[in-house]
Every structure is written in C-alpha cells, then in structure tokens.
Amino acid sequence: MSAPVILRNRSFAAAWAGQFLTQASARVFQVGMVWWLVGIVGGDSPGRQSGLVLMSATIPAVALVPVVSRLISRCDHRLLLALTAATAGALAAVGAALSATWALPLGIICALALLMACCQAVFDPCLTTSIPELVADEDIESATGFQLATQSIAGLTGGFLGPLVVEAIGTTGLLGACASAYLLAAVLIIAHRFPHQPPAPATSTQPQGSRHVLRKLPSVRHMLLCFTAANFFSTAVFVLMPLFVRSTLQSGGATVSALEAALGAGTIAGAALGPRLPLRLRTVGGAGLAATSLGLAAPGLVPHPWVAALGLVVAGVCIGAIGVRFVSYFQRRVPPQDKPAFFAIMQALISATLPVSSLVFGALGDVVPVRLLLLVQGAGLLPVAWAAWRVAAHLDTPSEERS
Numbered sequence: 001m002s003a004p005v006i007l008r009n010r011s012f013a014a015a016w017a018g019q020f021l022t023q024a025s026a027r028v029f030q031v032g033m034v035w036w037l038v039g040i041v042g043g044d045s046p047g048r049q050s051g052l053v054l055m056s057a058t059i060p061a062v063a064l065v066p067v068v069s070r071l072i073s074r075c076d077h078r079l080l081l082a083l084t085a086a087t088a089g090a091l092a093a094v095g096a097a098l099s100a101t102w103a104l105p106l107g108i109i110c111a112l113a114l115l116m117a118c119c120q121a122v123f124d125p126c127l128t129t130s131i132p133e134l135v136a137d138e139d140i141e142s143a144t145g146f147q148l149a150t151q152s153i154a155g156l157t158g159g160f161l162g163p164l165v166v167e168a169i170g171t172t173g174l175l176g177a178c179a180s181a182y183l184l185a186a187v188l189i190i191a192h193r194f195p196h197q198p199p200a201p202a203t204s205t206q207p208q209g210s211r212h213v214l215r216k217l218p219s220v221r222h223m224l225l226c227f228t229a230a231n232f233f234s235t236a237v238f239v240l241m242p243l244f245v246r247s248t249l250q251s252g253g254a255t256v257s258a259l260e261a262a263l264g265a266g267t268i269a270g271a272a273l274g275p276r277l278p279l280r281l282r283t284v285g286g287a288g289l290a291a292t293s294l295g296l297a298a299p300g301l302v303p304h305p306w307v308a309a310l311g312l313v314v315a316g317v318c319i320g321a322i323g324v325r326f327v328s329y330f331q332r333r334v335p336p337q338d339k340p341a342f343f344a345i346m347q348a349l350i351s352a353t354l355p356v357s358s359l360v361f362g363a364l365g366d367v368v369p370v371r372l373l374l375l376v377q378g379a380g381l382l383p384v385a386w387a388a389w390r391v392a393a394h395l396d397t398p399s400e401e402r403s
Contacts, residue, residue, distance in 0.1 A: 004142070004146075005135055005139045005142050005143050005146065006146055009134065009135055009139075009195070010192060011134055011192040011193060011194055011195055012134045012135055012143060012146075014188045014189060014191065014192040015081070015127060015130070015134055015189060015192070016146060016147075016150055017185070017188050018081065018085060018185035018186070018188045018189040019123075019127055019147065019150050019151070019154070019185075020150050020153060020154050020157075021085075021154075021181040021182065021184055021185035021188075022085050022088065022120065022123055022154075022181070022182060022185045023120070023124075023150070023151055023154035023155065023158070024153075024154040024155075024157045024158040024161075024181065025088070025092070025158065025177075025178040025181040025182050025185075026057075026088075026116065026117070026120050026154075026158065027154060027155050027157070027158025027159050027162060028157075028158040028161050028162045028165060028174060028177065028178055028181075029092070029112075029113070029116065029158075029162070029174065029175070029178050030053065030054060030057050030113065030158075030162070030238075031158060031159045031162030031163060031238070031256070031260060032161075032162030032163060032165055032166035032171075032174045033050075033053055033109055033113070033162075033166070033171070033174075034050040034053060034054065034162075034238070034239070034242055035162060035163040035166060035167075035242055035253055035256055036166045036171060037049045037050050037053065037106075037109075038050050038242045038243060038246055039163070039167075039242065039245075039246055039252065039253060039256070040166070040167065044366075045363075045366050046243070046246075046366070047239065047243055047361075047362040047363060047364070047365030047366040048359075048362050048363045048366055049106055049362075050239055050242065050243075050358075050362050051239055051358045051359045051360075051361065051362020051363060051365075052106065052110055052358075052359065052362070053106075053109055053110055053113050054113075054238060054239060054354075054355075054358035054362070055354075055355040055356075055358040055359045055362075056110040056111075056113040056114040056117070056355075057113040057114070057116075057117045058117065058351055058354035058355045058358060059114060059117070059355050060114065060117040060118040060120070060121040061117070061120075061121040061124075061347050061348055061351035061354070062348045062351050062352050062354075062355065064118060064121050064122070064348075065344050065345055065347075065348040068121060068122050068125060068126075068344045068347075069340055069341045069344040069345070071122060071126075072122075072125060072126050072129055072340040072343075072344065073340040073341070077126055077129065077130040077133060077194065078130075078189060078190065078192075078193065078194050079190070080122065080126050081123055081126055081127060081130070081189045082186045082187075082189045082190035083186070084119040084120070084122045084123045084126070085119070085123060085182050085183070085185040085186035085189065086182070086183060086186035087119050088116045088119035088120065088123075088178075088182045089178075089179045089180075089181075089182030089183035089185075089186065090179075091112060091115050091116050091119070092112075092116065092175050092176075092178040092179035092182060093175075093176070093179035095108075095112045095171075095175040095179075096172050096173075096175035096176040096179055099170070099171045099172040099175055100172045104171055112175075121347070124347060125340075125343040125344045125346070125347045127147065128147065128327070128343045129339050129340050129343050130194060131143050131144060131147065131331065132196065132331075132336070133194040133195075133196045134194055134195070134196065135196065136196065140328075140331055140332070141275060141328045141331075142275075144324060144327055144328050144331055145271055145272070145274070145275055145324050145328075148271045148274075148320065148323045148324045148327060149268050149271040149272060149320075149324075151267075152264055152267035152268040152270075152271055152316070152320055153264070153268055155260075155263075155264045155267065156260065156261050156263075156264020156265055156267070156268065157264070159257070159260025159261065159263070159264055160257045160258075160260050160261045160264070161257070162174070162257075162260075163252075163253030163254070163256045163257050163260075164253055164254065164257050165177060166253070167252075167253045214342075214345060216338075217333065217334070219391060219394035219395050220330065220333065220334075220395070222391045222394075223285070223326065223388070223391050223392060223395060224345075224346055224349045224350065225349065226285070226384055226387050226388040226391055227326075227349070227350045227388075228349050228350055228352050228353055229353070229384045229387075230289055230292075230381060230384045230385075230388070231350055231351070231353055231354060231357070232353035232354075232356065232357045232380070233293075233296075233357070233377045233378075233380040233381045233384070234292060234296065234315070234319065234377075234381065235353075235354050235357050235358070236357050236358075236360075236361040236373070236377050237263070237296060237312070237315075237377070238358075239357075239358055239361045239362045239365060240361055240365060240370055240373055240374060240377065241256065241259050241260070241308075242256055243365045243370045244299060244303075244308070244370045244371075244374065245259065247370055248303050248370055248371060249303065249305060249308075251305070255305060258305070258309065259305075259308055259309060259312055262308075262309040262310075262312040262313050262316070263312040263313070263315065263316045264316065265313060265316065266312060266313035266314065266315060266316020266317040266318075266319075266320065267316035267317070267319050267320035267323075268316075268320060269313075269316070269317050269320065270316060270317035270318060270319060270320020270321040270322075270323075270324075271320035271321070271323060271324045272320075273317070273320075273321055274320060274321035274322070274323070274324035274325045275324060275325070275328065277321060277325070280392075281325060281326070281329065281392040281395045282388075282389050282390075282392035282393045282395075283389075284321055284322055284325050284326075284392075285322055285325075285326065285385075285388040285389065285391075285392040286385050286386065286388045286389025286390075286392060287385070287389070288318040288319075288321055288322045288385075289318070289322070289381055289384055289385035289388050290381070290382060290385040291314060291315075291318045292314070292315045292318040292319060292381055292385075293377075293378040293379070293380075293381035293382050293385065294311070294314070294378060295310075295311040295312060295313070295314035295315035295316075295318070295378075296311060296312075296315050296374065296377050296378045296381070297311070297374055297375050297377065297378025297379065298310065298311030298314075298378075299311055299371075299374055300370075300371045300372065300373075300374030300375040300377075300378065301375070303371055329395065330342070330343075330346065361373060361377075
C-alpha cells in the first residue's frame with residue numbers, strides 16, 4: 001500500500017500547507033471579527049453588523065469570476081497563488097497596524113474583509129485548477145480529497161481559534177497572526193515547483209467562457225444551481241450560531257469555538273468518507289442535503305449546546321461527503337482547457353447567495369428569535385434536497401452530458 005500523496009509529493013505538500021494557512025487565516029479573521037462585533041462590542045444591531053462583514057467577505061467570489069478565470073488561464077499558477085497569499089498578508093499587516101493605534105470602525109473591517117476575500121477568490125479556484133499539475137492522474141481523486149479536507153481543517157482551526165484569539169489579544173493580535181500565516185503560505189508555495197506543469201501553455205485551444213462551458217454540461221449546471229440554493233440556507237449558520245450562543249445559550253467565545261469545531265470536524269470526516277461511500281451521486285447529494293437540514297435545525301428544536309454540536313457534526317459530515325464526491329466528478333468530467341473557467345464559475349455560483357444570506361439572516365437575527373431562524377434554515381434545505389436528488393440522477397447516467 002503506497003503512502004498518501006501528501007507524503008510522496010513535496011510540491012503538493014507545500015501547496016497543501018499554503019492552502020491551510022490561507023484558508024485558516026480567512027476563517028480566523030471572519031469568525032473572530034464576527035464574535036468581536038457580537039460578543040465583545042455588542043451594540044443595538046450586532047446581527048446586521050456581522051452580516052455586513054460576512055457579506056463583504058463573500059462578494060468577491062461572485063463578482064470577480066471573469067477576472068479570476070482570465071488570470072488562471074493566462075498566469076503561471078504557482079506565481080499567482082504566491083502573489084495572492086502575499087497580498088492578503090500585506091493587507092492583514094496594514095489592518096494590524098491601524099488597529100494598534102485606533103479602534104477599527106465597521107467600514108474599515110468590511111473593507112479589509114472585501115480586499116482579503118478578493119485574494120482568496122483567486123487563490124481557491126487557482127489551487128483547484130492546479131491539482132492535475134501537482135499530482136499524477138491516478139492521484140487526482142486522493143489529492144482532491146486532501147484539498148477539500150484541508151478546507152475543512154482550515155475552517156475548523158480558524159473557526160475555533162477566531163473567537164479565542166480576539167478575546168485574548170484583540171483585533172491587533174488577530175490581524176497580526178493572519179498576516180504572518182498568509183506570508184508564510186506565499187513563501188512555501190513559491191519555493192516548490194509544480195512537477196506536472198506543462199512546458200508551455202497551449203495557445204491553439206482557447207479556453208471558452210463560463211457560459212459556454214456550462215451550456216455543454218446542462219446537468220452539471222443544474223447541480224451547481226442546487227448547491228447555490230443550498231448554500232443560501234446552510235451558510236447562514238455562520239451568522240446564526242454566534243447570535244444563538246449569545247442570546248439563547250448566553251455563553252461566550254469558547255462555546256462559539258466548540259460549535260465551529262464541531263462543524264469543521266464533521267466536514268473533515270465527511271471528506272474522508274466521501275470517496276469510500278458505495279453510494280450513487282443522487283443519494284449523496286439528495287439524502288445528504290436532507291440530513292444536513294435536520295442537523296442545522298436541531299438546536300432550534302432543542303436549545304442545548306450538545307444538541308447543537310451533534311447537529312453540526314451531522315451537517316458537516318454530509319457537506320464534506322457531498323463536496324469531495326461532486327468536485328471529483330467535475331475534475332474528471334470537465335475538459336482540461338475549460339477547467340479555469342469552470343472552477344471560477346463554480347466558485348461563483350455556489351457563493352452567489354452567500355452575501356444575501358449573510359445580510360438577510362444577520363438583519364433578521366436582530367428582530368426574529370434565533371431558534372425560529374434555525375428552523376427556517378433547516379426547512380429551506382428540504383426542497384433543495386429533493387431537487388438535488390432529481391438532478392444528480394442525470395449525473396449517474398451521463399449520456400446527456402456527452403451530447
């Protein structure tokens with residue numbers, strides 16, 4: 001039995017470490033700032049303020065799709081990954097310097113969230129596109145699993161540390177830690193070449209635009225739309241959980257960290273189990289989203305920390321399994337010349353509702369009981385699960401896609 005790809009391939013290991021550092025830093029910043037606004041600063045409208053921060057952090061993945069697609073198609077992937085990580089580190093360092101002299105207003109926090117998210121909006125799809133350059137073909141699914149698991153590990157680590165760090169050393173320390181992690185990621189990536197990178201870019205085959213790519217894959221397009229709708233409800237948890245901890249559980253940052261860790265741990269387990277599940281795509285997608293809805297609604301029914309943690313673990317397992325199975329399918333299904341455009345539009349589509357979700361659920365959290373919003377969140381996923389079941393049935397029998 002061969003060693004895991006991360007132990008056999010130093011370049012992939014460096015990219016893995018860089019991914020972890022950048023994505024963990026993004027989560028540390030977002031979750032830490034949200035808890036600073038909700039649990040430390042307080043005020044009359046913490047839900048709206050935290051929603052604005054998360055909205056700012058999700059807009060670039062949607063708005064920058066054409067730019068991201070062109071950059072990934074035309075630029076050296078290793079250099080692009082290192083440059084975006086270094087830029088995010090510089091932004092975080094500036095934020096730390098400002099925070100050391102005066103309290104950051106909401107506008108500055110939102111601007112930092114927006115600009116750092118612009119860097120991440122380039123980094124994430126570029127790394128996904130780079131997997132075939134980092135590993136051999138037989139390792140693509142394993143590497144994809146590592147990548148998705150890393151995203152989950154980074155989310156777990158960042159979500160766990162964010163509230164604790166901001167309570168311990170404030171916004172200055174939080175931003176300084178993020179800056180250090182981003183810059184270290186840039187150094188790791190630029191120091192290792194991608195072994196399977198083609199010697200010269202293919203100029204004869206021009207990558208097609210995002211719309212043309214999805215037009216050739218109708219069932220894939222419909223599946224991405226299902227994930228877009230699912231994300232509107234599922235990602236509201238990042239706004240609702242801090243409000244739930246503060247208003248219903250009346251607890252502090254340690255509880256927020258524990259619940260973030262529960263969701264992240266479940267997602268890691270799901271990403272590890274996903275490739276091994278002997279289930280068809282429609283079962284993974286449809287039944288997985290249905291189970292996710294139950295997990296997210298559970299603390300609304302029984303407002304207890306252990307119920308919330310168990311529900312988030314269940315939701316995380318389902319989300320992780322869905323992610324690795326479908327991204328692996330897309331890696332093999334999409335033609336190589338179309339992958340930059342496809343993964344950019346995929347990132348945009350599944351993120352399209354995140355700004356709206358953050359703002360809507362954040363604003364509602366100031367006027368509607370959080371337990372009711374958790375039930376609405378879970379109920380909203382049920383029709384999406386039914387649609388995902390039907391659409392994924394076409395992916396299990398891909399004759400339509402060949403046309």
